[in-house]
Amino acid sequence: MAQGSYNGRLSNVPDEGDEFRFSSDMSLEEVRDLQNKFCRERQWGQFHAPRNVLLAMVGEVGELSELFQWKGEVQRGLPEFSSEEKVQVGEEMADVLIYLCDLAEQCKIDLPQAVRDKFQKNAQKYPSGRVFGRSNKYNDYTEYKEEQAPVTLNRSREREEADGSE
Numbered sequence: 834m835a836q837g838s839y840n841g842r843l844s845n846v847p848d849e850g851d852e853f854r855f856s857s858d859m860s861l862e863e864v865r866d867l868q869n870k871f872c873r874e875r876q877w878g879q880f881h882a883p884r885n886v887l888l889a890m891v892g893e894v895g896e897l898s899e900l901f902q903w904k905g906e907v908q909r910g911l912p913e914f915s916s917e918e919k920v921q922v923g924e925e926m927a928d929v930l931i932y933l934c935d936l937a938e939q940c941k942i943d944l945p946q947a948v949r950d951k952f953q954k955n956a957q958k959y960p961s962g963r964v965f966g967r968s969n970k971y972n973d974y975t976e977y978k979e980e981q982a983p984v985t986l987n988r989s990r991e992r993e994e995a996d997g998s999e
């Protein structure tokens with residue numbers, strides 16, 4: 834049985850040259866602006882406090898998850914889904930993204946800049962030479978523990994100095 838042999842990795846995954854692309858270059862700013870206009874035209878801005886928008890987004894993540902529920906692991910491209918189900922997946926993904934951009938606006942977070950910063954931070958946490966082909970969390974790696982060790986020692990020394998002990 835295919836599910837029984839699943840080991841958490843996809844087979845036949847191209848490492849490079851995956852041809853899939855989005856059809857549009859729509860920016861996150863455009864998504865934010867469209868949602869802002871959509872809400873203003875309906876006087877819904879009064880309901881879009883950050884917590885309300887966050888909970889709406891989580892609800893949409895639930896709707897997206899529901900489409901995958903009880904299907905077991907599925908393959909890239911969702912060949913197991915009907916065309917109607919694939920449309921629904923796209924709609925729920927869109928709902929999640931729209932609410933995420935809305936949430937960023939309500940929180941005054943520059944989302945594109947936050948994404949750029951996060952990629953940079955992730956590249957430092959997961960240097961390709963260290964993690965290539967492995968899925969461990971960054972602090973599982975011996976190299977990371979060795980890099981952090983001097984920091985831990987320095988913190989202990991600072992505490993001793995603050996306590997007045999040697």
Ligand SMILES: [Mg+2]
Binds near residue numbers: 893924925928
């Ligand atoms: Mg929805």
